[in-house]
Amino acid sequence: QKEVEQNSGPLSVPEGAIASLNCTYSDRGSQSFFWYRQYSGKSPELIMFIYSNGDKEDGRFTAQLNKASQYVSLLIRDSQPSDSATYLCAVSNSGGGADGLTFGKGTHLIIQP
Amino acid sequence: NAGVTQTPKFQVLKTGQSMTLQCAQDMNHNSMYWYRQDPGMGLRLIYYSASEGTTDKGEVPNGYNVSRLNKREFSLRLESAAPSQTSVYFCASAGGTDTQYFGPGTRLTVL
Numbered sequence: 001q002k003e004v005e006q007n008s009g010p011l012s013v014p015e016g017a018i019a020s021l022n023c024t025y026s027d028r029g030s031q032s033f034f035w036y037r038q039y040s041g042k043s044p045e046l047i048m049f050i051y052s053n054g055d056k057e058d059g060r061f062t063a064q065l066n067k068a069s070q071y072v073s074l075l076i077r078d079s080q081p082s083d084s085a086t087y088l089c090a091v092s093n094s095g096g097g098a099d100g101l102t103f104g105k106g107t108h109l110i111i112q113p
Numbered sequence: 114n115a116g117v118t119q120t121p122k123f124q125v126l127k128t129g130q131s132m133t134l135q136c137a138q139d140m141n142h143n144s145m146y147w148y149r150q151d152p153g154m155g156l157r158l159i160y161y162s163a164s165e166g167t168t169d170k171g172e173v174p175n176g177y178n179v180s181r182l183n184k185r186e187f188s189l190r191l192e193s194a195a196p197s198q199t200s201v202y203f204c205a206s207a208g209g210t211d212t213q214y215f216g217p218g219t220r221l222t223v224l
Contacts, residue, residue: 031211032212034212034213036215043203043215043217046212092211098164098207099161100158100171101156101158102172103148103156105154
């Protein structure tokens with residue numbers, strides 16, 4: 001059984017600070033890693049994906065992957081109230097195939113104005 | 114370009130009734146997926162279709178059937194709805210990679 005673990009939160013961060021979200025996964029064969037953002041009552045929206053060890057930056061977002069330690073993280077710089085949402089970590093084992101994603105339960109992030 | 118669309122948006126059923134949830138994508142993606150999302154449980158894969166003409170079970174397939182009608186459409190059928198199937202159902206699609214894009218969801222209540 002593949003497992004993806006996230007702290008459910010809530011994680012409260014002051015506006016303008018860095019929000020750090022973490023995720024661990026159980027299957028060492030995992031190939032691809034995703035972060036989705038989900039606002040209350042809405043569908044998951046892709047923020048970033050990462051395939052290789054190290055950092056990947058996209059605007060205010062940085063994804064970090066460490067396959068040896070089996071964790072992936074998401075940093076949000078200059079946090080804004082609009083970043084308040086649930087962040088879902090997802091893992092694929094298919095390496096470009098199509099057998100679906102395993103999701104964590106999500107971390108609820110609150111940005112305090 | 115609408116992306117992934119789902120119908121209906123909301124549905125209330127009585128125990129034992131049947132219904133089909135519809136999903137369509139206009140991104141020419143090969144792969145399509147059905148997930149359910151329950152409070153405290155996260156998103157769980159019900160069924161998926163890696164390509165037109167194929168379907169496979171996911172983590173929680175019991176009580177559901179699927180049909181990949183063509184490349185665009187992937188439907189989910191509940192033959193005899195149960196209260197345990199009260200959930201939010203999301204359809205997703207993916208192209209040549211495993212990056213998935215989600216539809217707006219169907220909120221289903223089974224009484």
